[in-house]
Amino acid sequence: MDAGLVNADSTLGSQLVNSHWYRVAGLAPRLRDTLRIHSQYWRRQLWYVVEDRINARYHRFDRQAYRIIRLLDGRTTLQQLWLRLAAEAGEHLPSQEEILSLLGQLHSLDLLATDTLPDLAELAGRGRSQTWRKRAASYFNPLAIRIPLFDPDRFLQRAAQRLAPVLSWRGAAIWLVCVLPALVLAASHWRELTNNFGERVMALDNLLMLAVLFPLVKILHELGHGLACKLGGGEVHDLGIMLLLFLPVPYLEASSSWTFPDKRARMLVGAAGMLVEVWLAALAFYLWFWLEPGMAKALAYDVTVLASVTTVLFNANPLLRYDGYYIASDALEIPNLAQRAGRWWSYLFERHLLGRRYAESPAQAPGEAFWFTLYSPLSFLYRTFVMFSIAVFVAGQYFAVGVLIAVWSVAASVALPLWRALGWLARNVSAGGIDSRPRRVILALAAGLGLFLFALPLPHHTQVDGVLWLPDSAVVRAGQTGFAERVLAISDSDLQPGETILELADSGLAAELAAQTARTEAAQVRYDAARLEDPAAGERYAAELRREQKALAHLAERDARLAVKSASGGRLWLSQSEDMPGRHFRQGDVLGYVIPPAPPRVRIIVDQSDEALIREHTRSVRVKLPFAVDSLWPATILRSVPAASNELPSAALGRSGGGEIATDPRDDSGRRALTSHFEYELGLPDDFPYRLIGSRVSVRFEHPLEPVGKRIWRGLRRLFLAHFHS
Incomplete structure (x- = not known):
């Protein structure tokens, strides 16, 4: 769904009379005829949504601003408007400066009509400025670049009429019957689903398959938004292509749902796309579960991943400005959550650091300040985390692409917001109305931060986990494979170095040792006999004798290792010493410890x-x-x-x-x-x-x-x- 809602509520607290009021007091501005106004309740407060049917944009105003907007009929002059407000509002009378500020906002949003010849140069310049801002916002967002294509309203209207019997409580029951068993089965097959996930997904042939499947999955997602919007009585006039991480996927403009008076209807439109994707993921998972290995099973796996992972990471999360964000805004009843959260932090800075006591808080209802405080930092951290995670994941298989995404993420998520924040700070510090004390505080904070980061030496340490362990000489191991024959030492007894703890027996080794002993003795006899007859000829048997003696020494060494001895002195600890006789141990098995x-x-x-x-x-x-x-x-x-x-x-x-x-x-x-x-x-x-x-x-x-x-x-x-x- 597209984001186009603008919060234009006015601010109070300014001087009541403006010295330039006489210049505009005789004007009688009016709203354009193509506007529609819808009322909504947010946290028991009345808000008004102005629908611009020409530009397909929506602007939300609070009740106080609407008191002025409703009087802009083209017949009432600004002086008459202010006098009427004075008679109606009493002590809540808006100042002339606030009225002028609101008119400036309406003019910048192209909501005011004029009976005089328009300033074509100004309109062209404003149009170019708005176009540049939209393009810049799109290009500097590494998640999405939008290209509109055509109007799908008539198609969705016919589809909604034909699918109306299914899009009801019966459809919800079918959805639950399909999705819930899939969740249970997926949990039981989680290891099989996630095994070698990176290699399976990022393989070149699979990426080509994903590039084909992703737009098909997302068009169903967007059609879900459109159908829900049409069922609620809204209009859908924009469908196009969005370059999501360089991949073309469809998007659909269903922002007319923001005019729905019932927040549950708005939340349903926001959730419709995700409901379609989860249902599609469940069907694909069943196919993956039943199919034999092959192309069809791989396709089902890719659809399952696309319709589940992307929904959780992007659409469902309220910290990104996708479906989950608008659902959360409606659920919390906080309009324009992201923009107002940013304004809340600006307000805190202006009020407490710049000393502007007249700064107005954007929190207009109980509980909003809490969510504003949390949302901005969490949203920034999550956006940065998602982009860097994607960059690292991609770089594991395609280094150049991962680095490109990482650089783009730093520029769009860190460098650009920091540059804007520094520019805003510079403008506010150099602006009038700030005395020298806040300036000195800001400069002192900046200098202190610089000294803290780059000049102040602070304690530095690295902390790791460890385990208390014994030296290698204290570990009692089986030196040779065999069966335990006799335990000569008991647990908790004191041992001296070289003391025998356990004797192992290996009948096969004993037979090999006896046979090799016989071969060695025979080789010795042949060597001795040959040397007595002809010393020169006896040397021919010397090599054979040495070979047999070496083999015997090796077997004797193995036989000696059947006696498990203590390499160091200390207190013996054996594991299950009573059950050791008769048990089989492999070479290297840990039998116990000698605690020094x-x-x-x-x-x-x-x-x-x-x-x-x-x-x-x-x-x-x-x-x-x-x-x-x-x-x-x-x-x-x-x-x-x-x-x-x-x-x-x-x-x-x-x-x-x-x-x-x-x-x-x-x-x-x-x-x-x-x-x-x-x-x-x-x-x-x-x-x-x-x-x-x-x-x-x-x-x-x-x-x-x-x-x-x-x-x-x-x-x-x-x-x-x-x-x-x-």
Whole structure:
């Protein structure tokens, strides 16, 4: 749906009499004959929507402004109008300056008629200015560029008449019966739907398929808006092409629904397109579920993604000015939410920083100020997040296109709004009516912000999660595959280095060892006999003997590893020692731990983006335990693994174990991270009192003092390099 509604409510609080009133007091302005006025209630306040049937634009005015507009009949002069308002309004009389300001707004919106020859140069200049503003707003919005095509009103009128029996409560019941089971099935097949999502969607052949399907899906979306608008009695006179992220998709102008007096009817028009898409996504999902792998199944999957993901990210979200925004505005009963939220922040700045006590708040009903305060920053952050997410997603497969979208996003979402804000600030600071004190406050704030960002050194640290762990020598592992035969040490007993804990048996290895012993003895006999007869000929058997002896030594080494021994001294802890006899263990299986009297180690993983900072700019390391938050323990870096890895030292660091690291859902052990990292091992002081092996800890690396601005720049640069591989 198109956005064309303008809020033109007047502001109060100005001086009652204007010194230039005598110049215009005898004029009798009137509204153009092509205008229609509709009344609506928003938060129990009466508003009026002026419909411009020539330009297909809609302008909303509050009740106070309408008191003046209704008297613009071409016969009542401005002096008579003001006297009449004085008789009717009493103490709420609008000032002459407010009346002139409102007339200026009506004139700029081309709502006033004139009986004199118009200033053609002014009209042409105004038309060019409006055209430039519309084009600039379109081109600087990386989400949409609009090109109108034709008038679909008659077609939609006939379609609405034929589909009227379906577009009722029966249709709503059919929609629920179709969509609800699809949601349940999609949740149960979520892993299959999302597996390798990026590769499946961004493959070149699939992109070509999406380019064909996307306009077809969106034309149904727009027709849903149009049909709902026609059923409510509205008109639809504009259908065209919108370049959505360079992809041509249809759009339909259904803004005549803004004149509907019932907000539920307006909300239904806003939601109609999304209801059609969700229904289409459900049908496509059923086809994907039932079809065998092939082209048809791939088409069904693409339609399911298009009709669901795009609806959630763009249309349904009220923070973007699409369907969800207009539905939220009607639901909250806050007209022109985005514009008035921006004006609310401007009002706060003018009132509290510039000291303009006469600045008028755009909040005209209880509760509006709360939503104004939230909407502008959240909308800005979400728009920026969506655009950068799309850029990163696309750059993963097509680097140049992703970078182009990222640059466009920075220009349109950050640089241009910042430039406008600075221009607005400069104009307001240099404008009259501001004394020197607010100017000094603004300059002091700007200077303070600059010093804070780029000159003031502040504490800087990096914080990561770790786990209390033992040295490698304290881990008791099976040195050879075999069955447990005898347990020679019990849990919680003190061991000396080299003491045997468990004996394993491997009948196959024993047979190999006996056979190899026999072969070695035979080779020895042949060598000795040959050497006695002919020492020179005996050398031929020496190589055979050495080969057999080497094989025997290897088997003997494996046999020796069947005896599991303690590599260090300490207190033994075995897992289920009573059930060990007779159990089969593979080589490398962890059987238990020998907890030494020395403090445990801390094993941490460091993100690749932080590794260089930690390695080169760490002044000190501190460790904090979750059950002893009042104590900080110094630590030293003992070793670091020079290669990046996806394996976690403990499942406790992954999300499945309560940590912060995202792990691969296909890995049952919970120890495979989705991104690679570097591993560090830290040493704790000798007086560290805790031996809770496996407990998570928080580790802080202290770095030299550094201004915040430098950190922000490094973080943005790191983000760019990480996602765009430059």
